Amino acid sequence: MKELTRTEAAEFLRSHDNYCILTHRRPDGDTLGSAAALCRGLRTIGKNAYILENPEITDKYRNLHDGLTETMCQADATVVSVDVASEKLLNAEFAALLPRLELLIDHHGSNTYFAPQGIVDAGSAACGELVYDILMELGVEMDKSTAEALYTAITADTGCFRYSNTTAHTLRTAAACLEAGADTYRINKALFETNRMSRLKMEAYLAQHLELHANGTIALALIPLEAEHECGVGEDDMESISNFARNVEGVQLAVTFRTDKTGATKLSVRSAPGYDASKVCAALGGGGHVAAAGARVECGQTEAREKILEILSQQGYL
C-alpha cells in the first residue's frame, strides 16, 4: 500500500467527486463518527458523498448517520474506508467492494494495508482525530453536525480522554469541535452516563460476589451463565466487564470468569503496574499484554478458579 501524508490524502479526496464510505463490523463511535464527519466535510467542499449503510449500527449512534447513507454503492463511486484495521473487519457485503477500495484512513498500528493507498496514523487516539486533520487540509469549516460526529469518534475511542492513548492533539481537536458548536455534554451523557438496568444488575451481582484475596490485592469475579441470564444482559452489556473488578480500590490484579457456548471458561486478567497479567495467562496457554491478558480453559468456572489460584500462588501473588 502506498502510504500517504495528510496533505496527499486531502489531495486524493479533492481529485475525485463521488464517494462511498465504508465502516467496520460491530461499528463503534469512532468508525461511525469518522464516516459521518468525512461525508459531511466532503459535501461541504462540493463533493457527492454518502456512507454505505451499516446494518449493525445501534440506536446509540443511529442519528449520526441521518441523511448521510445509501444502501447501495454506486458504480462510479470512489470507495474509502475509515477506522477499518483489516479486510476481515468488513461484513460480507462490504468486503465484496474490496476490489474497488481506493483509500483507507485508519489509526490502528495493526492495519493490514488492504487498499492501494491510505493513511494509517497510530499516533491518533481516534480515527476521527486523523479525519479532522484531513478535513483541515481540505479547508473544511466544521458545522455543528460535523463537529459532533468528530467529537463522538474521539470521546468514544478515548473513554472521554481517560485512556492512555489521549494526547495533547486529541484534546485540542476536541476543543476545536466544542468551538464549532458540538454539544459535548449531551454526547458524553449518552455515551458514558447512561446505564442499562441489565448492566447495573450485573455490576450489583459482581459487587456482592467478588472474591478478594491477599489483603484485597487480588480479585476473582466469577460470572456463571445463570447470573448473566438472571440479570438479563446481552453481549453489549458485558463490554469491559473485566474492568469492574480491576477498578475496586486496592485491587492490583483482577480475574474475570465467563462461560462460553461450549461450556469452557474464558478468563480476562487485568493488572496494575508490578503485576503481570500476561504471565498469569501464559501459564494457561493464553496471552496478551502486561496489563490486560486472556486465556480459555476447557473446564467449568469452579475448576478454572482452582487453577488460577494455584498459578497466582506459584507466581507469588498469593
Next chain:
Amino acid sequence: MKELTRTEAAEFLRSHDNYCILTHRRPDGDTLGSAAALCRGLRTIGKNAYILENPEITDKYRNLHDGLTETMCQADATVVSVDVASEKLLNAEFAALLPRLELLIDHHGSNTYFAPQGIVDAGSAACGELVYDILMELGVEMDKSTAEALYTAITADTGCFRYSNTTAHTLRTAAACLEAGADTYRINKALFETNRMSRLKMEAYLAQHLELHANGTIALALIPLEAEHECGVGEDDMESISNFARNVEGVQLAVTFRTDKTGATKLSVRSAPGYDASKVCAALGGGGHVAAAGARVECGQTEAREKILEILSQQGYL
C-alpha cells in the same frame, strides 16, 4: 473588592516575595491542585511560597501537597486564597487570617468578594484553569508536578470534561498539561476509576431496589439508614449518589431519598430536559434548579414516597 485582570493579578504576584496560600474546607481537587500549581509556579520564578496545611486533605490528594506545606502562616507572608468562594468556606484557623488576605483567585460566580483585590472568572471551568492563565502571564514554564496539579484541578471540576462547564479553553489547558508531562491516565484512574467496595455495594443495593414508574421514565431510589449501614458507606461514598438513578437508561426524573440525623427525609431530584426538578421540590417547600433540586420533609421515607408520588401525579408525570 478591586477586580483584577489576569495581567494585573500576575503583576501583583510579581511584586511580592513571600506567599501563604489558602484552600477551602472539605478540599477538592480544584482547590488543592490550584494551590499546588500556584505554589510551584511562584517558586519557579524565585518567590518564597507555601500552602497552609489543610487539615481536611484526604489521601486521594495528599501527594499533591508533598513538600509544599507549612503549618503556620509566617508574619511577613502575603496571603492568597484559591478556589474559595466565600469566607464561610475557610476553617476557623484559616478564617483568622482573613484580615491579612490580600488576593483571591476564584471561578465561582457566587464569590462574595471578601478580599481587597482578586480575580473571579466564572467562565473558567476550574480555578486551576485560571491559575494556568496567570502562570502563563508570569512566564512560568510548567514542570511535570505543576502540570499534574493543574490537570487534577481541571479534571476534578469537570468530571473529566463531561460537565457542561467544559470549554475549548478547558481542553486546551489540559492539552498544555499533558504536553508538559502530566500522567493524565494515572490521575484519571485514581479520581474516576477507583471504586470503594462500600460504594459499589450501595450502588448494588440501588440497582436491586430502584422503583420505576411511568414506563421507566420516573425512578424512586429509597435509601434507608439500615442500607447505608449494611453497605458500610460514609458521606464520601454517597457523593453524587443521586446521579445513580438519573443515569439509568430511560429515566427522565429521579428522586433519591435519604434519612438525616433527625429522622427527616432529604430528597434529591434530578431531571432531564422537559422535566422540572425544581417544581417538584417547590411543592414540598424545597428548591433548586430545573435539572437538580432538593427538599427536606419532616417524615420517614415511606410517607415521603407517598407525597412525592402524589406531587408527580399532580404535575402530570405519572
